[in-house]
Amino acid sequence: MTTTAQAAPAAPALADTTEAELLLRVLGALLREDVVGLRTRTTPVDRADGRWLRLPAEDGDALLLPVAEDGYQSVHAARLPLLVRESDGRELTTHDEVLDALGALADPVDRGGFDAFAEECRQTLATMRLHSRTRDEAAATLTAAHGAEPADWTGLAGGLAYDTLAARLDHPVYPTARGRSGLDEDQLHAYAPEFHPHFALRWIAVPRQDLTVAGGPDALPALWPTPAALGLPALDHSHLALPVHPLTVGAPLDEALHAAGLTGRAVLAERPYLDVVPTLSMRTVSVTDDPTLHIKVPMATATLGLRNRRVIRPGFLADGVAGQRLVEAVVAREPRFQGVVLHADETVYAHAGHELLAALCRRHPAGLEDAVVTPLAALLAEAPGGRLLIDHLADRFYGGDPLALLGAYLRLLLDWQTTLFGYGIALESHQQNISLVLDRGPAGDTRLRLLFKDDDGPRVHAARVRATLGADAPLGFDDPRAFSEDDRPLTDLFTTITLHLCAGSYAFGLARHGRADARVLLDLVRDRLAEAAERLGTAPGEPGAVLRAHVLDAPQLPVKAMVTAGTLLSKERSGAADINKHYTTGPNYLLRQEGSP
Incomplete structure (x- = not known):
């Protein structure tokens, strides 16, 4: 039932428009997902400035959310970046205030999730501000490397520049997609696609009997290093090299080696090897000397949710091959898609039985240079x-x-x-x-x-x-x-x-x-x-x-x-x-x- 109430409180004077932009998306997502009943437990209230949704609380108070018609995955979206307490008219204008208020209405066992999401918001807010400060710098980097006209950035190397643009754009649905769990500004500058950096991979030498390589070691790319090339000549005949993202080196790698029973048997090479550029997914990197080759390596971080960790489970690698084979079978039966629907080859991979000890070699089709x-x-x-x-x-x-x-x-x-x-x-x-x-x-x-x-x-x-x-x-x-x-x-x-x-x-x-x-x-x-x-x-x-x-x-x-x-x-x-x-x-x-x- 729609009710009519007094005039709406004025929108706050927000000095930090970045936080306001983020909070609008956060409120929209929480409304869309009916968190604590924002869709199903609210009553529409029509005021002079538009529609508000009233969410009652157990203490007799209520929260008010200003909304507008949306249509894309939700009937309504947040109209202003705030919630209002009905009892005293207090405006909640930060993600911490909003999530504290909504978390108080959640089941006590779920409140830790609201705290975790508040941390996601803090990380995302810092990243958004970093993106704003470095926008001109990033544009200059791309034009210097690829030219002044974006429509002329060609080939798979040029595609990395488009990855940089995409990494600075918000996800259509997930409000905190630009945040990456646990990474600071220096790490983002060094390894994130929005900065178009170059860096070298780290490598571990793994005993041959402990490493599964789809297609056998000979299937690995020609540029794959031997232990000797990594400064470990004594391991050349007994071990194979496995790439590691630099951000995984340290405690995450040590814990993975221990869990896999490889402590003392797998050796981390001191010498970095193979210059790469991050793609949009960040954990997947493009080889500078061969842009048709991308290497996906696991990372001990998360994006698009605390539980959406950037690891690579061995079963996912096999499933990627199964999916590829299925798609290829359809293309073979449908001539109109041959040469029109292209697919990267993902049949070569290696893993040591742990989600942080794996690598996928993705080979793109040839002939895309122009x-x-x-x-x-x-x-x-x-x-x-x-x-x-x-x-x-x-x-x-x-x-x-x-x-x-x-x-x-x-x-x-x-x-x-x-x-x-x-x-x-x-x-x-x-x-x-x-x-x-x-x-x-x-x-x-x-x-x-x-x-x-x-x-x-x-x-x-x-x-x-x-x-x-x-x-x-x-x-x-x-x-x-x-x-x-x-x-x-x-x-x-x-x-x-x-x-x-x-x-x-x-x-x-x-x-x-x-x-x-x-x-x-x-x-x-x-x-x-x-x-x-x-x-x-x-x-x-x-x-x-x-x-x-x-x-x-x-x-x-x-x-x-x-x-x-x-x-x-x-x-x-x-x-x-x-x-x-x-x-x-x-x-x-x-x-x-x-x-x-």
Whole structure:
């Protein structure tokens, strides 16, 4: 029931706009995820300045949150960066104050999660301020290394510059994504992608019998060092080298070696080796002398939630290969995607049986030297000079029309992802794991392709995969959570990753930047998805009909509850079998408005 109350308190005079920006996102995420009942236990209150949500407290007091209509994964979003105590009108304008107040309403066993999230906010706030102070410095670094025109940063080496832009942009959903657990400013300058640094990897020599190498030692890249090259010639015949991120050296590495039974048998080389540049994921680095080779190494830190640690479990490596083989099998059967949907090879890896003692060798396709290769995550980032990257790319490839670029991208992306769905596959291919590849074809016309990586977290309808690819379909996943007996886990993943992050976020983002009306952009997304789904069949039970019922025409859509599962609640409390696939619900922004065609 909507009530009418006295005039709203005035918005506070916030001197620190960075904290205000962060707090708006934090409040929006907590509202979206219904933390302490911000969605389901509140009563709307209409005031002169707009709508507020009233959250009652057990002591008879209440908290008031000013909101505005949103539509992207939530009906409402925070309108002002504050909560107000109803009893005395006190305005809570910092993340510490807000989380203290909300944490007091939580179950006592969950309050530690609110303290942890407050620390995430502090780290993120410090990082945001660091990014603001170093914006011009970072732009100068990129233009000096790659040129003044961002649309001309080509090849996989140029793609690292786009990673730097993306690392300075907020995540579409997770409010504290720019924070990295436990890292100080010096460490960020030295190792984080937003500073485009160069550094050398550290290495340990591991007894050969204790190191699993997919494909055998001969499969490792030619530039892989021997123990002798690391200054350990006595170990050349008995040990193999395994890279270690410099930030893992010290207590985390010592503890990992002890846990793996390698203390005293594995040797840390004093000599750093192999110059690298961090990619957007930070734990994955690009080899300076061979940009087609990326090496993923675990790190003892966390991003996108306290429990989202940047380690590499051995099973994930095997699952990445299984996912790659599955995708390759589909491409082999679908000629229109051959040479258009590209994939990095991730079949070579090594591990010593511990999540901090592992490495993945990612080899990118050849022939991309003259193409723009940018992660989707960079498209709405600010490029040097202040314009969005998508505008620069549209100028070069689409006659200055960013909507034309978006439309072409959506057509290919949704055709591909719905085709996978038809085979019984949904990928966790988010903005960081897909790169847009743009160049000119033989006739001089624009050619758009997609480059994928990281297939270790799919959802697979095993029966449909076998029905479409045959009984010998590659289904060798280590993680039993990959398999499903019905379509629901697939439609959830398709919606939260492909639709929300890789399509809807650009419709809302471009509208926010004034490129077009939001409805026009959302209709573009809907039309492209409808076209793709129709190709899968519209009869009841056919994959296209499933997508129409559960995505296009569903009254609500699943939404990731990333803060809840990643930090606020333990797995036991949240019930999340997978913290990256824990959902709440939000509005379906694809539904046609009443009266529209």
